[in-house]
Amino acid sequence: MDKTKLVVIGNGMVGHKLLEAVVASGAAAQFSITVLCEEPRPAYDRVHLSEFFAGKSAEDLSLVQGNFFDDNGIHLHLKDKAVGIDRAAKTVKTAAGAEIPYDKLVLATGSYPFVPPVPGKDREGCFVYRTIEDLEAMTAWGKKSKVGVVVGGGLLGLECAKALKDMNLQTHVVEFAPRLMTVQVDDGGGRVLRKKIEELGVIVHTQKNTLEIVDGPGMGVAGRYAMKFADGSQLETDMIVFSAGIRPRDELAPLAGLNRGERGGIAVDEFCRTNDPDIYAIGECALYQGRIYGLVAPGYQMAQVVADQLTGKTESTFRGADMSTKLKLLGVDVASIGDAQGSTKGALSYSFVDERKQIYKKLVVDASGKLLLGAVLVGEAEEYGTLLQMMLNGMSLPDAPEMLILPISEGTARPQMGLDALPAGAQICSCNNVSKGAICAAIDEGCTTLGALKKSTKAATSCGGCGPLVTQILKHELKARGVAVSNALCEHFAYSRQELFHLVKLGGIKTFDELLEKHGKGHGCDICKPTTASILASIYNEHVLKPKHAKLQDTNDYYLANLQKNGTYSIIPRVTGGEITPDGLIAIGAIAKKYGLYTKITGGQRIDMFGAQVHELPLIWRELIDAGFESGHAYGKSLRTVKSCVGSTWCRYGVQDSVSLAIEIENRYRGVRSPHKMKLAVSGCTRECAEAQSKDFGVIATEHGWNLYVAGNGGMKPRHADLFAGDLDHDTLIKYIDRLMMFYIRTADRLQRTSVWLENLEGGIDYLRKVVVEDSLGIGAELEADMRLLIDTYECEWKKAINDPAVLKRFRTFVNSNEVDPNVLFVEERGQIRPANEEERKSRLGSIPVVTESSH
């Protein structure tokens, strides 16, 4: 059977979604697919383009999974542009001269940034903001500049302003209209937004009509332009970025006789079809009922419709899309829902302004006051999910709709939307088109945590805006299913680790027995005892082997070493930042040799010595301490290593001294006990040789400072860390890590690494940023003080142990004999010892009459 020849022009976000949808339908084999991609790289995440400035690479932004094109037999022409369509011959002509035949053709050419026709706009130093190449050019020029101007105060313009700020430029926004974000917010919202943004150091000029760009006395070495405005004023700058709206890339349409709208856009029907039934248009180039959809979610819906049409699901249609959005612009939450301007006939509105906190909220309701038509939220947008659902599903408003936006006093709950009233078809996650029904189905299949739901449905994995609502539904549905969401630690405590932490801290409880007496029952067990030991250590940092704490410790903590399979222990001294002197190496070598230990370089940049018996541990440690070593805490749920790369001291690419910082950080947090182990790393440049993005807290040097990443994980379920904040100076970096680490210690579950913790944290990384960067809970200083206590009370646990006779007494293999364990047998392999295997042990033990051997 002949395959259908499918040609897709444009491999942007929407064009790529189409390819994915065709592949996901399982029908890809029926097609021979060719993709024309004008850009030098296949599809990437334009929505998160700005993160490029915060350290994300082109690869990080890529939307292409693995070998997507090869695996699915899709022919991708990079850097080749379609220049003509011959509808009679059914071919597409490319700039490189190819003529590609098609049976079905999809135009996904997106849009281009509109640049107002002001004289001087083509000078060097004038940019647009659409592709990775645009950003690279801006970065290069930005380095030579001091002042930057964005023309356009809309959504993209403000994002662009953030980019200029991140480049440390004095940043101006020039807007033609009297307020910012004219499309999405109203006057009141615009005012609050402007004030907030100005406080962040961006200078806003509204009602400015740019007449021309001329030479001027700029401050940098690069540009030196002056922008002349209609009101006679002028603004000097070194670079200018135009962000004054988008225009559909419909230039192929008239050449091929495809209908366009009056103001551009390739006209399509509800099947996303042009006036040629074999040609479709989707995404930002398509015009449906006179409207261009400049957001990615409607584009994705169109892509799905076309994939359905192509694969025979002809009932699938696109009937327009909701343009509600929630964004974070320059760190300010802004949300716009439905009829934000209140232009529906008879519409009434409620609004609330808090000028101190700079919050603006408005509801637009219909004349009857029963239905929500739209809303604007600036400065705080937590209600977005609830309000959006009310609007989309026509749910009836509560009697006092104002309660939905008025601030709530501590302890009272905001009236919740009845989640039961939400229809199963309600779209909860618009980025990934996940309905309430799909979420409920996943819960039925056993997803009982936010992390599991995200994984199975993809809900809340893109912009994250729907996260709080997804969590609400999860809790509600679990309750409805009678699943007692028990977070009890074990049978002895009906509390979660987080709750126990607070009980201990607020109650000033200092021992396990006291905690058990006040809040638990029974004797305790191997779950609650080590957990309590960890909590006590995280709060008071008393020696873990104090008599009252000793019985709580897992064997690793009790013997301050790592238990191995044959009952012996391994020893890892701290090698801060992985830096070790030749003398240090010699000392470890000499000690290991003396005690006959197996040595190995660990995955954490230090040296492990294996095969020590309990009674040997203090002897070995005395020698290690005399040689200047200290405990490496490899045995504890605590800070492990801060891995480093060699950095700017030696490496020709390094931009900062990563070794010094790693050592400083490791010394700062050494010994800190936590819900699970914590690993950190510092890399000297973006090449990332220290693998910081696989660590709980990772630091990567930039030219301006340090990027901080959180919640990376290696291990059984690797997770790339998320960029938490970029270009931090040293002190801010340390402050953030202090707060993050302590917040994790306070709120995580037992044995929960930061990766799982963050995946399950309601509100995700945005919430974490609020708590840590904006101090939204007002606990920043407290977190730092708690961390300071841990830092100030640090002592080497081994140094303390070997100088305490009562503790030393416990390091005996047998309480009543100086014998060694006859079951511990070693054989030699590659010049070192290893534990004997079962057979080897049997044959040896068999020959030794065990009973007589030790009966003295």
Place this chain on the structure above:
Amino acid sequence: MKTSPAAAQWIDICALDDIVPDTGVAALVNGVQIAIFRVGGSDAPDALYAIGNFDPFSDANVIARGIVGDLGGELVVASPVYKQHFSLKTGICLEDAEVSVPTYAVRLCDGIVQVAP
């Protein structure tokens, strides 16, 4: 419980103070490794238990180094290697009743811990 043969030959092991409350120690008695636990109670005097030190799941002599506690009212020790629980009174494994460790008679005599292997 395994009763000690021949009307119990009590052997001195250590002073009670040599065992940290709510932990265990290992003793070597006639070539046999015994794990002895001291379990405190706020209302009752310390109780002593003795079971085999050999962990049948890991084939290592480590039971004395486990964490002591109770599960469903049963006093247990958790093996430090793979965390199976053994009853301090019967030696039976709670996760797999087919598996057990031996138990031994143990008592306190004038502040000295004694076992009868």
